[in-house]
Amino acid sequence: MSRADNAIDLRSLSLEETKELVAKHGGKPYRAQQLWRWVHDKGIRSLDEASNIPKSLRASFDEAGVILSSLHVAEVQRSVDGTRKMRLETSDGRSIESVLIPDGDKMTQCISSQVGCALDCQFCATAKLGLMRNLTAGEIVDQVYVAKALLAEEMPGQRITNIVYMGMGEPLHNFAHVTQSLRILTSDLGANLSYRRITVSTVGLVPGIRKLGQEDIRPNLAVSLNASNDEVRDVIMPINKKYPIAVLLQTLREFPLEKRRRITFEYVLLAGVNDSLDDAVRVAKLLKGFPCKLNVIPFNPHPLAPYKRPSVEVIDAFQQRVRDLGIATYLRTPRGDDIAAACGQLANREEPKQSELVQLR
């Protein structure tokens, strides 16, 4: 079924909205729960598969132009380390990417929130696409359902245990659809994931962070810091000119964190740019007193960015210095970099037309 901009998409609706829709089409109230299970638990691709939903109700949906958005798996690449990168096509022919990362008994899925991105971080391959459009809530959650089907085929018994919104796009720049997708993924009638196992990663869109703090949902929050001062951050992450480090950190101090939760700061180490021991000292100073941890991510080189990965010695020295200054610091080893699935490398081959690019408001 094709995606029409104003069409009602069953996969994007909350359970309450599904109930209202079913009622409007003359269906019995319990049909909404049945429908919801087909869409979000069984992950059906077409309403024709919802065998216990009366044909008359399905026909009524069809007549009214109600759709069920479904992603199509165009390609799966498998890394030697077990990471799988899926290229997924939306019903209007857009490509996005989603990555499955096995780690012991954990299986983390990195999902996309937009087609491309408007934020223009200089080390990121997705940035080069520009922003083509937001993903709908249905398209965001469907990444999890197609991954679930892939795992059932290739690794029977393996569940997706963790979700990170760290794929293509800035999640808080697509606030409404991302928060709707979080509600859907945590529903006990669907994927039933716990907020404790879901992380939303942002470059630091201050209004979005404030808004998230006011919602009744509590995913983990990760923030890409990537520099120890505004001078460098202005260059590698242009969003810093709008929301400099001090404003970002103040916003995070006011964020209503649940007990025993910490904010994760991400720090992509770029050789000669932000990896000195002075940088390490400044980072530790910035984060002092925060309930937080720091993930140090050595840059994954790709042809779309001019940066290099620092040497092992530099990486170790940076990490050690921050840790010595009292910040819980972890080294994130690149996963799936042989298939360009590692952090910052997600960029499908779709070429946007200039007229399609969306500016950051």
Ligand code: SF4
């Ligand atoms: S790092 Fe994230 S926010 Fe920055 S350009 Fe890439 S996808 Fe967008």
